[in-house]
Amino acid sequence: MSAVAWLTQFLEVLAALVLAPLFLGWVNACRAWLQNRRAPSLLLPYHGIRKLFHKDAVIAESASPLFRLAPYVVFGAMVAAAAVIPSMGTGLPFRSAADAIALVGLFAIARVFMSLAAMDIGTAFGTLGARRDMMIGFLAEPALLMVIFVASLLSATTALPLIAERLVIQPLALYPSLAFTAVAFTMVLLAENARIPVDNPATHLELTMIHEAMLLEYSARHLALMEWAAALKLFNYACIGFALFVPWGASIGSTGIGALALSLPALLAKLAVAGLWLALLETVSAKLRVFRAPEFMATAFMFAVLGLLVHLLLGA
């Protein structure tokens, strides 16, 4: 492995850690603009995380060690995921350690630990959130796998950096199967990151919460890690989307410092557009009742399966 590859790897994880809260801030700002509100500062998520780190932690008496371990595991899984997603370059040294199926597994680790932690205190809202989150998860996970399968059938590999690399190298073509899977992926992204229409990140009504309900008992540094991990998850999902559908701009292979330097502005541009798109989607759609969410997810799953069928029928 060349030095550039390791540099790419390091910068990518660093970029994920640093840019993730910014991306969240950008989405929130865009949403505020679209809704004719004054936008909060782009840096608000950073302030939130910093403030939480400086507080005394308060933990319920009925919490077990699992409750305190979970934020670290969730955060660790998200950082590990960021290490195998080609956000800036595809020549990652870790790319052979975990392919896209393992990536889905990493997200599953985070979800399972978060749900277990939510059940640990033994309050009504925690278990409610855990149950709903697992419900969203078991429908979103296979849909995401199907999306990845279509891309890996197109590129004969399941390693995400290689998928991106081969999609770039191939002559520019429109893949109908990828169009279907892009729809499915967007739906999965919305659901998995607790966005409207499945969940509302700004809600304060416990009965409609999913993601927030699971975090109700967390405070201070544990909450900070959970919030940061949530921002990382959104960032990771956005970067998976870039790798599968708009892989251009990332440095291919280990081409050198120049391509790597260019890949950062490309990533920022893609994130800016993606944030705007996400905010637009959230603004024009209404939150679904919880029991409509399975239908939403089933639609995503069927879109992904349709993409697979289209690929097998047309070979593209």
Place this chain on the structure above:
Amino acid sequence: MASIDSPLTISLALLACWAVVGAVGLLRPHSVALVGRVLFPLGAIIGVGLAIVAALSLTEPVEHATLYIGLPDLPMHARLDNLSRVFLALLGSASAGVSLFAAGYFRKGEGTAPGVMGLQYHLFLASMGFVLVADDAYAFMVAWETMALTSYFLVTAQHGIPEIRSAGFLYLLMAHVGAIAILLSFGILQGGTWLFSFDAMRQSTLSTPWATAAFLLALFGFGAKAGLLPLHVWLPEAHPAAPSPVSALMSGVMLKTAVYGVLRVTFDLIGDPLWWWGLVPLALGLATAIYGVVFAAVQTDMKRLLAYSSVENIGVLFTGIGLAIVFHGVGMTELAALALIAVLYHSINHAFMKSLLFLGTGAVLHATGERNLGRLGGLIHRMPWAAWLTLVGVLAIAGLPPLNGFVSEWLLLQTFLFSHEVPQPFVNMLLPLGAAIVALAAALAGYVMVKFFGIVFLGQPRESSLAVAHDVDGFEKAGLVWLAIGCVLLGLLPNQVIHALGAATEQLLGAAPNLAGQSWWMLAPLTERDVSYAPLVLLAVIVAVIAATFLIVRVVYRRPVRRVPTWDCGFGRLDPRMQDTAEGFGQPIRHIFVSFFDMERDLPSPLDHAPRYRVKVSDRFWKGVYLPIAALLSRAAKSVAWLQQGRISVYLTYSFITLVVLLAVML
């Protein structure tokens, strides 16, 4: 003929040792000290020995032996090849953990005397081992029936309880329906030679219809043992009835003998399965996987939940078998080998994970006397060892990297990614959709396991009696630790495991994944595609990130932690009853998969003085398949019963008529 120090002889000797160890218990059948503290640990050591002998002999040639036991002039044959070795290693290593746990588990005054229980238990182990080395239909069926009978007696250990007796009866019935089908299958396989040794069956050539019939009968027979849809109904009845170590053995190991049987008949005795046969186990396997996991999600009894989860895993295994047959039939031998590796790997994984989970429920059952999820909760505080070790099994069976359940799932999904290359129209488009179903089942397994662990071990105790629950003791702890370490190692060292399993696929299919020249920590089983997975690196990255985060947070932000009562929104005291119940946690699944269930619901009205909410979810197959068959049988029996008039003169008339008819035929 095998020599005295050959692996086959040693294996047979070890199996005999199990029987002897069991018999010794009869000397003092009521002594817990002898049976529990001496014999069960001895059984565990024999298990470890068997696993070592089997694993080390994987590179050696096939061995034969003739055993002069049984009927005169009808010797039994034994044979040790790599398929047998893989499953013997599974049997030995998984049962070692279960035996260790059982050493601390069986106590006085619970149903059958410990000594008798020990005898049944060790005979059960020995018969499972003998199933794996048997090399003729007689030996196989004798061992198979011994296995069924010993496990029947183990299931009905607490025979005072009527539910347990009826669960045992159902189990025995299904076992025998299956055994008849296997016997018929062997009857076809001998192909007119009337030689029932497996060697003769390998040599006989069958016409396609007969071979198909033999395959389908074997699939039915072994499927009944494994719990393939629609023959799964005995599993959720028998597993909760049995003592936990027995459930662990039945689910972890005995179901795998059925997988062994299907592989033996299909790839060895028939030899060249047609590709489209594979579609039958594939379709049934996918249906079983989804059905099992959906039912697991709505169970309220923790052992029933695990039993349905076993049904799911059997579905996944048969899906893999189906894929292997399809690939083998169309000449894609390398992929067939990979699918078969996934099956063998998952068999071993499931043996470890499911035994671990069943033993975890055993620990909970002993500590609290409760199997009902609705009365458990918060046990992680009182039983930390049991809880954290069970968590390993939970994460493994939920298919999370870097544990073992993920590896076999990964292999199976990778194999599915090639299924569109099968040169058969339509089929090549339908097969990849199977991957969607496998992925859905795997994700649902995560749901089930969060429910299982969260409700049993997390939250607040739902009953006040749980406050005195005690943790596992020495032997029980050792058994759980053994199985948990197995789950971790099988997950972290996939290359070594696959290399060993490759010996079996090499023998059966003539192909094995080419792992030569690869780093020992990196799994990349397909040469023509860039797919790889390195669990050790992944684990190292996650652990490094967690450790670094922990240190940084600790060093930079040294803020204290305060412990306070849970915030109750200002409404007064929180009650453990406010937590989600098992029914509540299963509610989304009942809602989404409503057509799967046969549901009865009693909803209270607002005017009720004593409101009662009740929901009963039962298997549709009971009403749809089993009860009609039972009704038909009893109607047939009633019509035959007309012959039984109860008067001697009538019976003498029957004899007279029979004689007249016989004379008429003879003359």
